Amino acid sequence: MSQAVMNGAAPAAPRKDKVETPFRRFVSEFAESKVAMGGLIVFTIIALVAIFASWIAPQNPYDLAQLDIMDGRMEPGTVGGAGFTFWLGTDDQGRDMLSGIMYGLRISLIVGAGSALIACVVGATLGLLAAYAGKKTDTVIMRLVDLQLSFPSILVALMILAFLGKGIMNVVIALVIVEWAYYARTVRGTALVERRREYIEAAQCLALPTHRILFRHLLPNCLPPLIVVATMQVARAIALEATLSFLGLGVPITEPSLGLLIANGYEYMLSGKYWISFYPGIALLVTIVSINLVGDQLRDVLNPRLKK
Amino acid sequence: MTVYLVRRLVQALFVVLAMSVIVFIGVFAIGDPVEILISPDADQIERERAVRALGLDLPLWHQYLVFLGNALQGDLGRSFVFNEPALKLILQRMPATMELAFGAMFIALLVGLPLGLYAGLRPNSPASKTIMAGSILGFSLPTFWVGLMLIMVFAVQLGWLPSTGRGETCSVLGFVGLQPCNVGLQWSWLTGDGIAHMMMPAINLALFKISLVIRLTRAGVRETMLMDYVKFARAKGLSPARVTFVHVFKNILIPVVTVVGLELGSTIAFSVVTESVFAWPGMGKLIIDSINVLDRPVIVAYLMIIVLMFIAINLIVDLTYSMLDPRVRLETKGA
Numbered sequence: 001m002s003q004a005v006m007n008g009a010a011p012a013a014p015r016k017d018k019v020e021t022p023f024r025r026f027v028s029e030f031a032e033s034k035v036a037m038g039g040l041i042v043f044t045i046i047a048l049v050a051i052f053a054s055w056i057a058p059q060n061p062y063d064l065a066q067l068d069i070m071d072g073r074m075e076p077g078t079v080g081g082a083g084f085t086f087w088l089g090t091d092d093q094g095r096d097m098l099s100g101i102m103y104g105l106r107i108s109l110i111v112g113a114g115s116a117l118i119a120c121v122v123g124a125t126l127g128l129l130a131a132y133a134g135k136k137t138d139t140v141i142m143r144l145v146d147l148q149l150s151f152p153s154i155l156v157a158l159m160i161l162a163f164l165g166k167g168i169m170n171v172v173i174a175l176v177i178v179e180w181a182y183y184a185r186t187v188r189g190t191a192l193v194e195r196r197r198e199y200i201e202a203a204q205c206l207a208l209p210t211h212r213i214l215f216r217h218l219l220p221n222c223l224p225p226l227i228v229v230a231t232m233q234v235a236r237a238i239a240l241e242a243t244l245s246f247l248g249l250g251v252p253i254t255e256p257s258l259g260l261l262i263a264n265g266y267e268y269m270l271s272g273k274y275w276i277s278f279y280p281g282i283a284l285l286v287t288i289v290s291i292n293l294v295g296d297q298l299r300d301v302l303n304p305r306l307k308k
Numbered sequence: 309m310t311v312y313l314v315r316r317l318v319q320a321l322f323v324v325l326a327m328s329v330i331v332f333i334g335v336f337a338i339g340d341p342v343e344i345l346i347s348p349d350a351d352q353i354e355r356e357r358a359v360r361a362l363g364l365d366l367p368l369w370h371q372y373l374v375f376l377g378n379a380l381q382g383d384l385g386r387s388f389v390f391n392e393p394a395l396k397l398i399l400q401r402m403p404a405t406m407e408l409a410f411g412a413m414f415i416a417l418l419v420g421l422p423l424g425l426y427a428g429l430r431p432n433s434p435a436s437k438t439i440m441a442g443s444i445l446g447f448s449l450p451t452f453w454v455g456l457m458l459i460m461v462f463a464v465q466l467g468w469l470p471s472t473g474r475g476e477t478c479s480v481l482g483f484v485g486l487q488p489c490n491v492g493l494q495w496s497w498l499t500g501d502g503i504a505h506m507m508m509p510a511i512n513l514a515l516f517k518i519s520l521v522i523r524l525t526r527a528g529v530r531e532t533m534l535m536d537y538v539k540f541a542r543a544k545g546l547s548p549a550r551v552t553f554v555h556v557f558k559n560i561l562i563p564v565v566t567v568v569g570l571e572l573g574s575t576i577a578f579s580v581v582t583e584s585v586f587a588w589p590g591m592g593k594l595i596i597d598s599i600n601v602l603d604r605p606v607i608v609a610y611l612m613i614i615v616l617m618f619i620a621i622n623l624i625v626d627l628t629y630s631m632l633d634p635r636v637r638l639e640t641k642g643a
Contacts, residue, residue, distance in 0.1 A: 147323060151577075152578065162335065162599045162607055242450055246450075248600060249599060259452075262450075262452070265456075266456060269459055277453070278460075281453035289444070289445070292444065
């Protein structure tokens with residue numbers, strides 16, 4: 001992100017608002033909110049845990065050889081047959097919940113961040129194009145955006161997964177289709193203002209190719225709001241993926257994300273075995289809240305209108 | 309105004325048509341229903357007969373035209389699983405979803421308005437900060453997980469509320485003309501047992517909306533408090549209660565209620581999740597079950613009804629706005 005913000009300042013165009021804030025000032029402004037810093041730290045820890053899950057998890061939940069059905073549905077804190085403690089209990093297969101959550105986090109984050117990234121690329125490109133080309137192109141793209149945003153995300157995702165079926169790739173596709181419109185709308189809004197500025201005119205006078213103007217001149221100056229939307233959308237994507245997986249339309253049972261872990265505990269809930277659903281839910285909640293806190297602060301810092 | 313109305317209606321019609329094509333092709337692309345419906349022991353002749361009976365041997369465009377023609381007559385196909393008209397299945401389950409959605413909206417306003425009002429009037433008090441923090445939490449909490457936790461606490465541990473189902477329903481005859489089946493509409497909220505069953509799902513569905521209402525109300529109150537007419541009412545020496553409830557509250561009510569009305573559609577869509585958690589026999593649970601068994605006609609019918617509902621809601625909102633605000637009308641004309 002540092003790179004992005006600095007790039008934004010690179011053309012050194014005469015700008016009234018303070019988007020060209022140096023990276024250091026951006027960091028210090030961000031750090032003003034202790035809550036947001038807390039969110040960032042928590043999220044970093046979560047991301048690290050997810051990345052290094054296979055090294056730090058006490059057990060590989062996908063490796064059937066390591067599972068013992070005798071350890072099934074154990075309460076948090078019991079010592080299992082393999083000799084280590086199940087701090088968060090086990091599920092019906094005898095899987096350690098802590099390991100399951102670490103691996104599940106990995107899938108949730110990959111799907112959430114991956115889909116947000118692809119949607120960002122697609123949406124930003126279309127948004128730039130709409131703003132730059134104007135006329136028919138703009139009308140067509142924005143009609144599509146309006147149409148899509150008039151339906152709730154869960155419905156669109158449900159529709160697409162009903163067509164495509166389960167699977168991680170299909171969930172990513174569904175999330176990308178759900179999310180691109182938000183990026184397109186955001187980028188278009190900023191780009192419409194930016195394209196009238198002198199530096200774009202200058203670039204046009206130099207007869208630079210359109211793609212160069214779009215991605216090297218226009219895009220860097222549209223980044224701040226895009227970054228905010230992208231952060232928020234990662235959280236939304238993770239939540240939506242969990243919901244879809246919970247409904248049995250998302251990731252396959254062999255690679256459970258947090259949503260599916262929660263769904264697995266559903267039937268044991270009624271017999272009081274709360275931990276199978278409870279802890280993955282806490283992990284999901286903490287992830288989403290931490291991302292939202294960071295996003296909230298980013299919005300305040302990157303929004304020139306809120307500058308003192 | 310008439311031109312605008314006609315233009316908007318034609319637009320809506322095109323959207324409906326486009327969506328029907330998308331839904332039809334999309335649903336056609338999913339697995340082969342023959343594999344699921346016909347037992348593997350069936351011989352070739354039996355299979356072919358079944359394929360023909362289901363109309364699956366025709367080319368895709370022909371199937372679409374047949375579907376469209378039937379749809380115009382209110383026939384959206386028969387469910388492969390229930391062997392009943394898909395439309396009837398959905399309409400039978402609609403009251404359950406509707407009462408859940410309206411119940412959730414009611415709770416959202418009942419809880420959200422006072423909290424938002426308080427947070428707006430005293431933005432710096434600790435209680436307001438707690439309310440706002442709570443609303444962030446409400447936005448972040450995964451609905452389905454909260455549902456499970458509600459079941460765990462109130463049904464399993466405390467045993468206060470029933471965990472699943474609709475409970476006792478009370479049959480009240482609905483609009484006879486609109487009714488495809490001659491059975492009365494079943495309502496849960498008219499019986500005590502039904503209300504007990506509705507409690508948790510409605511609260512669960514309302515959580516997100518409560519946060520929304522709190523934020524909207526708070527923002528509205530803070531904006532309205534700065535208005536001249538509020539200052540004037542204060543200067544006139546009116547009691548704070550009168551200023552708050554008559555001058556401020558009445559004015560913020562309009563935008564809040566508008567947004568909440570707009571959110572009705574999304575509440576109905578999100579009830580898919582809540583219905584699955586609480587085994588609430590509404591449309592949402594039906595569609596999830598249908599997707600899992602590839603019951604194509606029901607999926608198509610559900611999606612078409614939902615699409616129609618959304619387009620209708622959007623159309624009504626647009627038209628109401630353009631009636632109230634001439635700027636909207638002019639802008640559309642210019643574009």
